[in-house]
Amino acid sequence: MTFQPAEWPRKLRSQEWFGGDSRDHIYHRSWMKNQGLPADLFDGRPVIGICNTWSQLTPCNAHLRDLAERVKHGIYEAGGLPLEFPVFSTGESALRPTAMMYRNLAAMDVEEALRANPLDGVVLLCGCDKTTPALLMGAASVDLPAIMVSGGPMMNGWFRGERVGSGTALWQMSEDIKAGKMTREDFLEAEQAMSRSPGSCNTMGTASSMASMVEALGMALSGNAAIPAVDSRRRVMSHVTGRRIVQMVKDDLKPSDVLTRDAFENAIRTNGAIGGSTNAVIHLMAIAGRVGIDLTLDDWDTFGRDVPTIVNLMPSGKYLMEEFFYAGGLPVVIKRLGEAGLLNRDALTVSGDTAWDQVKDAVNYNEDVILPADIPLAKQGGIAVLRGNLAPKGAVLKPSAASPHLLKHRGRAVVFEDIDDYKARINDDDLDIDETCVMVLKMCGPRGYPGMSEVGNMGLPPKVLKKGITDMVRISDARMSGTAYGTVVLHTSPEAAAGGPLAIVQNGDMIELDMPNRRLHLDVSDAEIARRLAAWQNPIVPPPSGYARLFHDHVQGAETGADFDFLVGCRGNAVPKDSH
Numbered sequence: 271m272t273f274q275p276a277e278w279p280r281k282l283r284s285q286e287w288f289g290g291d292s293r294d295h296i297y298h299r300s301w302m303k304n305q306g307l308p309a310d311l312f313d314g315r316p317v318i319g320i321c322n323t324w325s326q327l328t329p330c331n332a333h334l335r336d337l338a339e340r341v342k343h344g345i346y347e348a349g350g351l352p353l354e355f356p357v358f359s360t361g362e363s364a365l366r367p368t369a370m371m372y373r374n375l376a377a378m379d380v381e382e383a384l385r386a387n388p389l390d391g392v393v394l395l396c397g398c399d400k401t402t403p404a405l406l407m408g409a410a411s412v413d414l415p416a417i418m419v420s421g422g423p424m425m426n427g428w429f430r431g432e433r434v435g436s437g438t439a440l441w442q443m444s445e446d447i448k449a450g451k452m453t454r455e456d457f458l459e460a461e462q463a464m465s466r467s468p469g470s471c472n473t474m475g476t477a478s479s480m481a482s483m484v485e486a487l488g489m490a491l492s493g494n495a496a497i498p499a500v501d502s503r504r505r506v507m508s509h510v511t512g513r514r515i516v517q518m519v520k521d522d523l524k525p526s527d528v529l530t531r532d533a534f535e536n537a538i539r540t541n542g543a544i545g546g547s548t549n550a551v552i553h554l555m556a557i558a559g560r561v562g563i564d565l566t567l568d569d570w571d572t573f574g575r576d577v578p579t580i581v582n583l584m585p586s587g588k589y590l591m592e593e594f595f596y597a598g599g600l601p602v603v604i605k606r607l608g609e610a611g612l613l614n615r616d617a618l619t620v621s622g623d624t625a626w627d628q629v630k631d632a633v634n635y636n637e638d639v640i641l642p643a644d645i646p647l648a649k650q651g652g653i654a655v656l657r658g659n660l661a662p663k664g665a666v667l668k669p670s671a672a673s674p675h676l677l678k679h680r681g682r683a684v685v686f687e688d689i690d691d692y693k694a695r696i697n698d699d700d701l702d703i704d705e706t707c708v709m710v711l712k713m714c715g716p717r718g719y720p721g722m723s724e725v726g727n728m729g730l731p732p733k734v735l736k737k738g739i740t741d742m743v744r745i746s747d748a749r750m751s752g753t754a755y756g757t758v759v760l761h762t763s764p765e766a767a768a769g770g771p772l773a774i775v776q777n778g779d780m781i782e783l784d785m786p787n788r789r790l791h792l793d794v795s796d797a798e799i800a801r802r803l804a805a806w807q808n809p810i811v812p813p814p815s816g817y818a819r820l821f822h823d824h825v826q827g828a829e830t831g832a833d834f835d836f837l838v839g840c841r842g843n844a845v846p847k848d849s850h
């Protein structure tokens with residue numbers, strides 16, 4: 271259905287606060303004026319929130335105040351009133367036990383801040399992994415006009431003439447140390463080289479994947495995903511986004527107009543083409559839940575299965591986000607999907623144009639970075655969704671990051687009951703394990719960790735690494751950093767802490783991974799599985815109080831996006847009662 275812009279001028283939501291001469295209107299305006307805002311800024315023009323996840327505790331977003339100023343320029347220029355406000359910033363690199371535990375908290379913060387304040391629209395400023403889905407989830411549940419600007423990736427990391435990608439290099443180097451191939455001094459020297467400018471991770475990790483998802487969903491202007499954080503064009507993107515949100519408010523172009531089923535299908539296919547993070551699966555399903563789109567785990571296999579990965583970026587490939595930008599960025603990839611009949615071309619975007627109109631003139635400037643379709647990085651680049659008696663509600667695997675020879679594998683289970691058990695035993699040379707075994711890690715799902723940490727790509731035992739082996743089949747209910755790689759089965763559902771079959775796997779059980787047939791099988795009889803499940807006792811003790819208790823009681827499974835049960839859906843933007 272074609273979008274029909276609303277009539278303009280009309281009375282906006284913010285006028286419920288500012289548009290009158292009652293005591294309450296004066297109260298709302300007068301306090302605002304202590305910031306030096308002239309009276310005519312309250313005359314009925316669009317009031318635009320700038321929702322900022324800036325924080326020095328989220329280093330990937332530490333430059334967002336500069337971008338907020340650029341957004342303000344655009345808003346003023348287009349005749350709006352910008353008002354910047356902070357929300358909880360879910361920084362990936364510092365928050366414990368994991369930033370994912372706070373994604374839903376941040377989404378609640380965003381939702382309530384948007385609804386309770388005198389706002390007509392919002393620009394969402396994000397960057398680090400969880401900040402992007404949190405802001406989109408919150409904004410989708412309010413459904414005021416909203417547009418996103420990502421902070422952009424860091425410049426390429428370089429160490430002794432080699433590219434070092436955020437996260438990816440860290441995983442590689444820490445394995446090299448265990449294998450005796452790198453010294454700790456060299457590792458420390460590489461530390462600064464990995465992070466040499468403002469911005470988010472420069473690999474196609476979760477931050478870059480989610481920035482690409484936002485663009486593919488149509489919630490950001492075309493080209494948003496790849497512009498480096500320090501490139502002047504990132505500031506330009508912020509400036510023109512500020513202009514655009516004012517028109518979106520006048521047109522009443524809302525997230526529910528953009529976040530359609532077609533948009534999610536476009537995003538799933540795009541994730542396959544970029545070799546994107548498995549974390550995108552969880553986040554997109556949570557966002558879809560906020561707008562009432564019934565997106566399932568199986569949709570990821572249906573729509574992503576045959577999409578070749580054509581973006582040659584770490585962790586699956588060779589280059590980094592800076593080079594992706596120079597090659598033409600995401601518009602080239604989306605155009606390629608459109609040419610292959612894999613794009614819902616008419617999907618509306620925040621620009622007011624369709625998905626296809628935005629990209630049809632894109633040019634690929636480097637065919638080694640964005641590969642030709644006939645020589646992709648992986649022929650089936652999407653996320654494989656596995657099922658079987660070990661994962662009745664599904665599990666995921668990223669084939670493009672896996673070793674082809676392990677995608678069909680049967681091996682003896684070596685079980686770690688939780689992450690502490692893994693840490694205590696993995697470096698023990700007496701551990702009964704070799705490269706044919708299947709490493710199993712329990713209690714790392716949403717409720718088990720809690721928060722579903724990115725430990726699914728558990729490092730291999732040193733005695734295996736020393737043989738020159740770099741990959742083994744690993745299975746858990748955890749997530750994996752988008753910067754990581756390996757034959758790693760993730761998000762196994764139901765999680766162990768919810769009594770899923772993962773909880774009863776024992777050392778010595780045989781496990782079959784059959785990626786081509788999407789099967790994950792525990793070779794133990796149904797009767798024995800039932801017997802073990804009946805005898806199983808959950809080791810998780812619910813926290814007595816606080817946010818941790820709320821999280822424990824309400825987080826849903828990874829297979830639906832790990833949102834809180836009471837946050838699913840859109841609650842709208844009706845103006846709350848006045849405060850006096």
Ligand code: FES
Binds near residue numbers: 330397469
């Ligand atoms: Fe923040 Fe990677 S740790 S983007």
